[in-house]
Amino acid sequence: MEVYAIDLASADDNDLLEISREMGLNISLDRMKYLKQYFKNRPPTDVELEMIAQTWSEHCFHNVFKGDVVTEDGRIITNILKTYIMRATRELNKEWCISVFEDNAGIIDFDKGYAIAAKVETHNHPSAVEPFGGAATGVGGVIRDILGVWGEPIALTDVLCFGLLDTNYEDLPPGVKHPRYIYRGVVAGIGSYGNNMGIPTVSGAIFFDRGYTGNVVVYCGCIGILPRELYVRNTREGDFAVLAGGRTGRDGIHGVTFASVELTEEAEELRSAVQIPNPIVEERLRRAILRIRDEKLASGITDLGGGGLSCAAGEMAYRSGLGIDVDLDKVPLKAPYMTPWEIWVSESQERMFLSVPEKNLERIMEIFQEEEVEASVVGRFVRSNRVRVFSKGRVVCDLDLEFLFNPPKVTRRAKIPELTHIEVNLGEPRDLGEEILKLLSEPNIRSKEDVIRTYDHEVRGCTVVKPIYGDEAGPSDASVIKPLKDSWMGVVISCGINPFYPDPYWMAANSIEEAIRNNTAVGGRRIALLDNFVWGNPENEENMGKLLRAVEACYDFSKALDAPFISGKDSLYNESPLGPVRPTLLITGVGIIPDIRMVVTPNLKKEDNPIYVIGLTREELRGSAYLRLKGVDGGEVPRVDKNLSKKIIDMLVKAIDEQLVLSCHDISEGGLGVAAAEMVVATRGLGIEFDVSKIPSETRRNDYVLFSESASRFLVEVDGNKSRRFEELFSGIPFNRIGKVVRDIGLRIVDSKSKICELNSSDIKKAWRGY
Amino acid sequence: MRMKVEVRLKPGHFDPEGDVTAKSLRDLGFPVSTVKVGKVYILEVEVSDRKEALKLAEDMCKKLLANPVKDDYSIEVLSP
Amino acid sequence: MRMKVEVRLKPGHFDPEGDVTAKSLRDLGFPVSTVKVGKVYILEVEVSDRKEALKLAEDMCKKLLANPVKDDYSIEVLSP
Amino acid sequence: MNANRFKALVLRTGGTNCDLETKVALEELGVKTEIVHMNSVEKKNLLEYHLIVFPGGFSYGDYVRAGAVWGKRVLAKLRTQLEKFIEEGRLILGICNGFQVLAEAGVLPGNGVSETPSIALANNSSAKYECRWVWIRVENNETPFTTAMRKGEVLRIPVGHAEGRFLTGSEEILNELKRNEQILFRYVLPNGDDANGLYPYNPNGSTYDIAGICSKKGNVMGMMPHPERAFFGWQLPEWSGRPPERGDGWKIFKSIVDYLESYR
């Protein structure tokens, strides 16, 4: 039997590094030395070392977030996850937060005894190497995170960042695949998995930028629902450990350690680290798991993701205060001749791990059989704090869980980069209408309909506000689903992401506010947030400095905007021969709307209704779509005014509840000019006329007024009979009536009396939709 | 008897899977103009007569492996 | 050059699609013991050298058509 | 009116994923609905039910071909019962993957069951999965599935499939479908005019814009669009102010219930 003892005791530093490299452990020298010390009396087996490597990987343990950060001025911050993100949640102390940062997904209260679970993951490395399989298993994995808290998956989200599709082949270093290849594969992979599972993909975003050529970014999210009382986590001594779902194979070995490796030419060889998707297996698994939930048969559950069986078994035992014995001979395999360590750490997909009280075992196996899911008792929870693994009757791994889950802390240095001020030198264009059309057809702004329609967003019959709105296929700010038959309450799903703002603090602040703004625009409130960081190597002090600034903003704005974080994830070490990934933070917002019949949509409703802009426009164009279009970098990044933002959001919710607001769109990428045009896209036969001089603004250059990306702003159509009440609500807040809904014109913009531009609807639609 | 059945779209039917594969190969830099995709089934059939086996395979194609409206198929005996 | 690539699961690998197909054939009364499913690709490659074409096809398998963890493949030149 | 007397069987198998919303629609109209897995269907007496639904999804992972494996399983397990069921004029509805199943089982477009399919639902000509709301026109309102509509009425219902291009094995089969008035729904332009294959109104390239057909006797129907996703008004893609009470998919389920009422 192929189990090897690894001699650490006599290894010098070079040998230690060589062992780590050779075995693909990706463990640092410091930690190898620590292991050498720990195993001074006996050599560890390969199974043990592999388990340690998985458990201590950045992916599984979040070493950087949980470690120490030392700043240039000597501040030491311990555990930035706790210090910033979790602290905001703790201080906000919402009674509707049921489980946060603990389990596989965050859980918040919903209606009629039900709770909503939410989780967002990244799957960047696998998608770079094997786009279809990488993205598909990203979806599969996050669905299992929801099943792993007993949730029924009801909606999916995906946010994708690619290199430019027209990149020259000559510009690609070896090992980096063409963005078009990656794009096609990733989109197909996401669609395929969600469609096959019958879970609607309702929300997302797509970006294209050079900063993603070497490092594609793939975020996959899942929302689920569960009866509160069925959220069971009560694993006891003597419970059986049941492994169910797909068989274990050689795919996805070293996925988590690979997740922190730079993507170079050799990464090609790493296709084997990417799991192979099979959604049909997960579909059956879902059915079985939900039946087991409803019959209350299991005492605990977790998914198999990073680190495979080794992490699932270890974590479940550890968090239950128990130990576990696992017999690898009981694991159903799909590939021949697997060695014990391969079985133990394989990340083959579509597997779940359950703890089952003896008296329910028979019934559970019966359900698995009825649903055609393979399941096997692979072990038992025991009163010890060790994980013991058997193969062919021999102990091949015997580790103390306390040791395993308390790796030596990592310390990172942070250098906060100064953003140098750059003066913008840009002539004012003559034809602003032209600029609006150009922006509308810009790849990051224009419609993603051709992708969205390849995702089923209607399956389950619960999608109220779809990702593309109405027959005109206009943009939606957020998607709304109605999960319960007997409740009108809806879940509102939105996202915020601003990777182009070069200041990490304000980038994060804007992303948080945008997620909330998008949610509010359709009528969402009581918003919970998820943070997902995609960053370059944190051992680089500037990368770490940027990360620190971003998490600081997370605390500040979560707190100020009264929206707690409930879950998240970080993916660091996104490096390629083209350098680090563009630092990217995705904020997902999960809100509720008490009655889905009250949703507000972006399409214009009635001629002559007044159009208002809420919020203050400043000269904040750095990183804006407009300046990027012009190839200019400079000026100020948008800053979020906490107090103003909070007031505006609260008032807008009030105005929506009083039914004053007939249509609404948040102002973000491309500024007010693009937002107004997008409302026209969503509408048949009506358009907008407005006066730039009426926009509350700190700049008077018309192109800046139209294209600045200042935060906290909305465009709103108000019921003509209720405008007095509306104005009353917003008194004290910068806002103004800037125009009205008109017939037969797309967009007419004037400056006091003189006309600036006039665009007809079909040109606007053609620019944004491509037809 | 071991048999091999190949099922492919009839000529003239477009083959989206083939098209997507061709595009992906081109994106990877391969000089590929078209790709057609089909399925191969390697079947262990429990009869010893070659003729009977061929007939059976033919029948399997008609009843399950191919849809005559859109698919062509070919059958081959691999080994007795 | 027209080439044919066949991609199949490596021996010993679990083949759910083959198993379902076999079961379905047996349901229909066919004496089939096992089925293995694979894919065939008919590729038009724009090179005229046979050797080069074979090398390209090999490369396509490694990069896209086959998954090294589980698939075997075979390559054939159909016509120049 | 009390539809409670009626019982519907919604079948499922691994990969089926539209069974729940189909049940919701039927129950909303008072039909007692059971979802049963193919693995336990043998324990059931089909003749206890008035309606069998094959819902949408990716049965058996679309192995071999969409709908093929399930179609053959149905034949292998239920053939005699099913023939009786159809013979008695009870109703069978196949939606999306369910339509593919009925086609592959040879239950459509014939009268009874045939071993080799004479129609196919092939890959969409767009070469993509298509999730969109389409307009379909009622071509025959004298079947159990269409009585609650006017002939020529245009319905809005979404599709969601990658393989929905309706094909017949021959021109003759198509002509026969026309002659027998077996074509129930055709994709049309928003104003009700023929789509003539125009994408995206005809979302998949179906021959003669066919979206749904019934058997010769009219009691078996298959359609690619999903009526259960257009049942409630709030499911519609666009509404201003309050959503309407119902969507057009409701009319299909209502027709079924009306028919059962009048038939019994």
Ligand SMILES: Nc1ncnc2c1ncn2[C@@H]1O[C@H](COP(=O)(O)OP(=O)(O)O)[C@@H](O)[C@H]1O
């Ligand atoms: N950067 C982060 N921000 C917020 N929450 C985090 C972060 N990293 C991890 N978490 C939370 O910790 C919990 C456990 O995370 P993790 O072990 O990564 O989950 P999983 O293995 O299921 O993906 C999750 O609920 C997640 O929300």
Ligand SMILES: [Mg+2]
């Ligand atoms: Mg997990």
